[in-house]
Every structure is written in structure tokens, then in C-alpha cells.
Amino acid sequence: MDRAAKWFSKDLTNFFKDEGILTKVSTPYTAYQNRIAEKANHLVKERVRVMLIKTQLPPKLWPEIAKVAVHRLNILPTSVNKDKAPPAQAMAHALGNTNSIITYAN
Numbered sequence: 530m531d532r533a534a535k536w537f538s539k540d541l542t543n544f545f546k547d548e549g550i551l552t553k554v555s556t557p558y559t560a561y562q563n564r565i566a567e568k569a570n571h572l573v574k575e576r577v578r579v580m581l582i583k584t585q586l587p588p589k590l591w592p593e594i595a596k597v598a599v600h601r602l603n604i605l606p607t608s609v610n611k612d613k614a615p616p617a618q619a620m621a622h623a624l625g626n627t628n629s630i631i632t633y634a635n
Contacts, residue, residue, distance in 0.1 A: 573598050 544551055555562035576598040577591060586594065 569602070572602060576601070 534577075561567075573595060577594050580586075580594050580598065581588060581591070
């Protein structure tokens, strides 16, 4: 966290404690302390821009395209999880043969 006031509310601090979430505060104006998060944010923004340009969709769809970009990043293997399957592959493996699953549209 970057010492932003919104992260120091009593409710949020209690929520983190109740859920067993450990927080680590970085020094203000030192993005390098959050390099992994900063890199991820940069990748998402970069991919959104590319998708908007390539598809010629209106900029108002930025939030939806960001969801697609994040989803795509989440299913790719990374150096952090190199010995593990990406979440989508792990889920498919856990489910086994999914040929009999019927999907329904809402």
C-alpha cells in the first residue's frame, strides 16, 4: 500500500486483520517498492490501449476492455507461477472431463 489515507480507515484495517490479510506499507513516492504491481498496472493499460486501437472501439468501453486484458494476463503463466498451471488450466484439470457440462446463456 502507498500510505494513501483510504487504506488507513479503521474498518478496512479491521477487515484485513479479520481476514488474516497482512499489509505492507511502502514509502511515499517510491514506485520501485511496488514494482510488480506497477508493472502489472502498466501491462493492463498498455494492452487496453492496443485493443482499443486495433478494434476501433469507443474509449467508453475502456473498463470492459480492461477486464478482458486482466483476464488474459491471469490465464498466462508467469515467472512467479512457472511451476504451477495458470488458474484456468488448473481449474480444467480439477474438473476433469468437462465435455458433459452444458452451458446456458443468461
